[in-house]
Amino acid sequence: MNSLKKTARMAAVLYLIITVFAPFSMLYVPSTLIVPGDGATTASNILASEGLFRLAIVSDAVVFLLEIVLVVMLYVLLKPVSQTLSLVAAFARLAMTIVQGMNLLNYFAALLLLSGAGYLTVFEPDQLHALVLLFLNAHETVALIWGLFFGLHLLVLGYLVYQSGYIPRILGVVLVLTSVCYLTQSFGNILLPKYKEIFATIGFLSIIELAFPVWLLIKGVKDQTVEHTGP
Numbered sequence: 001m002n003s004l005k006k007t008a009r010m011a012a013v014l015y016l017i018i019t020v021f022a023p024f025s026m027l028y029v030p031s032t033l034i035v036p037g038d039g040a041t042t043a044s045n046i047l048a049s050e051g052l053f054r055l056a057i058v059s060d061a062v063v064f065l066l067e068i069v070l071v072v073m074l075y076v077l078l079k080p081v082s083q084t085l086s087l088v089a090a091f092a093r094l095a096m097t098i099v100q101g102m103n104l105l106n107y108f109a110a111l112l113l114l115s116g117a118g119y120l121t122v123f124e125p126d127q128l129h130a131l132v133l134l135f136l137n138a139h140e141t142v143a144l145i146w147g148l149f150f151g152l153h154l155l156v157l158g159y160l161v162y163q164s165g166y167i168p169r170i171l172g173v174v175l176v177l178t179s180v181c182y183l184t185q186s187f188g189n190i191l192l193p194k195y196k197e198i199f200a201t202i203g204f205l206s207i208i209e210l211a212f213p214v215w216l217l218i219k220g221v222k223d224q225t226v227e228h229t230g231p
Contacts, residue, residue: 004077004166008216011073015213018066025059026143034136039129042136043114050111057107060100067097077221078160089156096149099142106139147186154179154209161212166221171212178209 029052033045046053075090110132113120120128154175162172185206189196 004080005220007073007077008167008221011070011077012213012215012217014066014070014073016210016217018063018070019210019213021059021063021066025056025063029053029056029059030136030140034133037133039133040126043129043132046110046132047114053107053111057104060104060107064097064100067093067100071097074157078157078164081160081164085156085160089153089160092149092153092156096146096153099146099149103139103142103146106135106142109135110139144186144189147182151179151183151186154182164221168215171215174208174211178206181206 033042033049033053035041035045071090071093074093075086078089079086113128113132113135123131158172158175158177158179160172161167161175162169164172185200188198
């Protein structure tokens, strides 16, 4: 149980560090540099603040590297409940992490298009700006894909927490509700893109997810015998 307590607090610390880095690269930088539908202004903003743009790439990289460690921590934390379902949750989050890493290729492609390399002279400036915006939009769209993996992860994680007996059941409910937010946002944007603002609002409700790591950091897990509830 002491080992489980340490794992819980390590997972909480990683979770909260990710929560600090993620908004910077996923929300602040795009909202600062990217102007929807305006490739020329967006390209100008990136060139004028290339350091900030590259910092967003580094921030994203820190996030998905920490995610790999967090996947293992959460698996160990909830393995006593059900090894099979813990593996499902782990693989779902790992798949999300891989998609996040690959998604950085879109940012690098945008930088290459703005690099001024000689082979790019075959493109007119307007064409280059349109391509930059295309890759940036692709980066945003891929978030809907990793959101599906994350939604599945949270759904299974919430069930495991609810069944655990050593973490409050209410946190399991919170994680399941967060899962619904992510799945609704991703599927909603895919099926009904014209309502993206509504689905974005639903996505922001996922902030309640933070109750889980905060509790683990402050309270940890209960001292009691852990019983398997599944295979």
